[in-house]
Amino acid sequence: MLTLHLPVAAAALCLTVHAQQSPALQSCSEIRDAGTLHLVSGVLVPPNSAPEFLPGLVSEGVIYDNTCDLYAYIPLLSGNSLIDEGRVPSTTSPAPNTGTLNKYRVTKFQIAYCTRTASPAFGGTGAAVTVKFYDSYAACTPSSANPPPVATFALTGLPALNGDLACYTVTIDLTGGAEFYLSADGNGVFDGAGDLFGFSYELPGEPIVTSYPGGPVGAGDLTPPGACGAGTATYYNTPGAPQGTGLGNADFCYAEGTNPGQPNNMCRVFGFGLHSGLQMKIYGDLADCNGNAMPDALDISSGGSLDTNSNGVPDECECLNVGASYCTAGVSNNSCSPVVSGSGSPSASAASGYVVTCSGMDGLRPSGMFYGLGAAANPINAGGGGTSFYCTTSPRQRLITPMPNTGGTAGACDGAISVDLNTWLSTHPSGLGSPFGAGQTLYVQAFNRDNGNPSKGLVFSGGLAVTLCP
Ligand SMILES: [Ca+2]
Ligand SMILES: [Ca+2]
Ligand SMILES: [Ca+2]
Ligand SMILES: [Ca+2]
Numbered sequence: 001m002l003t004l005h006l007p008v009a010a011a012a013l014c015l016t017v018h019a020q021q022s023p024a025l026q027s028c029s030e031i032r033d034a035g036t037l038h039l040v041s042g043v044l045v046p047p048n049s050a051p052e053f054l055p056g057l058v059s060e061g062v063i064y065d066n067t068c069d070l071y072a073y074i075p076l077l078s079g080n081s082l083i084d085e086g087r088v089p090s091t092t093s094p095a096p097n098t099g100t101l102n103k104y105r106v107t108k109f110q111i112a113y114c115t116r117t118a119s120p121a122f123g124g125t126g127a128a129v130t131v132k133f134y135d136s137y138a139a140c141t142p143s144s145a146n147p148p149p150v151a152t153f154a155l156t157g158l159p160a161l162n163g164d165l166a167c168y169t170v171t172i173d174l175t176g177g178a179e180f181y182l183s184a185d186g187n188g189v190f191d192g193a194g195d196l197f198g199f200s201y202e203l204p205g206e207p208i209v210t211s212y213p214g215g216p217v218g219a220g221d222l223t224p225p226g227a228c229g230a231g232t233a234t235y236y237n238t239p240g241a242p243q244g245t246g247l248g249n250a251d252f253c254y255a256e257g258t259n260p261g262q263p264n265n266m267c268r269v270f271g272f273g274l275h276s277g278l279q280m281k282i283y284g285d286l287a288d289c290n291g292n293a294m295p296d297a298l299d300i301s302s303g304g305s306l307d308t309n310s311n312g313v314p315d316e317c318e319c320l321n322v323g324a325s326y327c328t329a330g331v332s333n334n335s336c337s338p339v340v341s342g343s344g345s346p347s348a349s350a351a352s353g354y355v356v357t358c359s360g361m362d363g364l365r366p367s368g369m370f371y372g373l374g375a376a377a378n379p380i381n382a383g384g385g386g387t388s389f390y391c392t393t394s395p396r397q398r399l400i401t402p403m404p405n406t407g408g409t410a411g412a413c414d415g416a417i418s419v420d421l422n423t424w425l426s427t428h429p430s431g432l433g434s435p436f437g438a439g440q441t442l443y444v445q446a447f448n449r450d451n452g453n454p455s456k457g458l459v460f461s462g463g464l465a466v467t468l469c470p
Contacts, residue, residue: 087248
């Protein structure tokens with residue numbers, strides 16, 4: 001048992017300066033990293049696990065870091081809570097704390113607490129910590145003076161020891177459905193009006209032992225020995241710093257509740273040269289591929305962006321040109337009418353990944369597929385009864401040689417051919433229209449032999465206009 005339980009020297013000093021207001025800080029020399037609790041599944045992943053067990057988002061970044069060690073915690077009686085303040089910067093926040101988003105999708109947050117509960121291994125239930133987040137929080141005011149919390153997490157069964165005081169950090173992973181949104185600078189704009197957010201700790205059921213229950217761990221120190229920069233250790237300010245003092249966190253917090261065993265319903269000042277208040281680290285999803293300073297996930301969920309391929313990326317950021325049908329398909333002697341379609345993403349550089357298929361063809365017939373550089377709709381012997389069109393301008397480039405068999409069944413319309421256009425383009429650098437580039441449109445058409453058909457003994461599909469992605 002390495003955790004100490006001694007008043008820190010600073011707390012003694014505060015007795016002479018802020019005797020009526022200072023939270024009674026208690027020492028906690030060791031804080032154990034309990035790992036990451038994936039809230040949706042309930043799985044607690046120990047620290048330093050193999051990366052495959054902790055699949056973080058590629059775009060994830062720290063949006064708030066108030067973890068500068070004070071090696072102290074603030075005893076908090078059950079029924080009471082402490083509300084602290086901070087700021088996550090918007091795009092209008094002045095340098096060096098300038099954000100890239102005006103609203104953040106919170107994916108994780110890290111709490112730190114000391115507890116005197118016992119873990120299930122010792123016949124207890126583990127620690128309980130309730131955390132709430134507030135938009136536009138007015139510093140050092142009661143929760144009732146603010147809008148309702150934007151998120152509340154009543155965490156139970158958290159790591160504890162045998163009932164002796166033990167202190168932990170736990171990262172709460174919200175991915176998979178428990179994420180929430182926090183407004184940057186309170187309302188999305190740095191304007192001095194409600195620029196802060198609030199977060200509160202409550203430890204319901206924390207037993208009182210030898211005068212001091214557990215409580216949230218304190219953090220924040222702008223002066224030596226901590227000397228953590230305000231706003232640092234975040235994606236926007238000194239990302240490499242090991243820890244920071246939370247941006248916008250002033251040297252107080254608000255204590256509220258119904259348990260009269262400690263000063264309550266008042267702003268409590270820390271004083272004694274330390275800073276800020278309660279430990280908290282918040283991670284957000286920084287993905288903003290469309291550059292509108294709003295989370296892409298929100299763009300999609302709000303309907304502002306389409307995500308037709310359900311990959312979580314707004315479609316306007318992707319190249320989803322599956323091809324556009326145009327022109328008219330002919331009809332064969334067996335009443336077959338071939339149809340071309342594309343799947344994948346046509347690319348001027350990829351080696352594969354965009355397949356053009358012609359289906360509905362006469363079964364077991366020689367066939368072909370080609371492209372031209374312009375769209376057309378020129379009837380082929382319409383005066384003689386032909387129903388097919390040339391849907392591309394000349395010249396035309398054959399895509400499959402020799403003529404492939406359509407397969408399927410003789411007399412049925414179940415023949416089909418296909419070609420990966422990306423593969424063809426990348427292996428034919430001098431093909432018609434080369435060099436191939438993004439934005440270039442190719443016009444694809446297919447046909448099969450149909451002896452006796454007025455359209456030169458052939459039946460043609462309609463056209464497929466394919467615009468190449470990079
Ligand atoms: Ca504001
Ligand atoms: Ca504070
Ligand atoms: Ca966006
Ligand atoms: Ca998409």
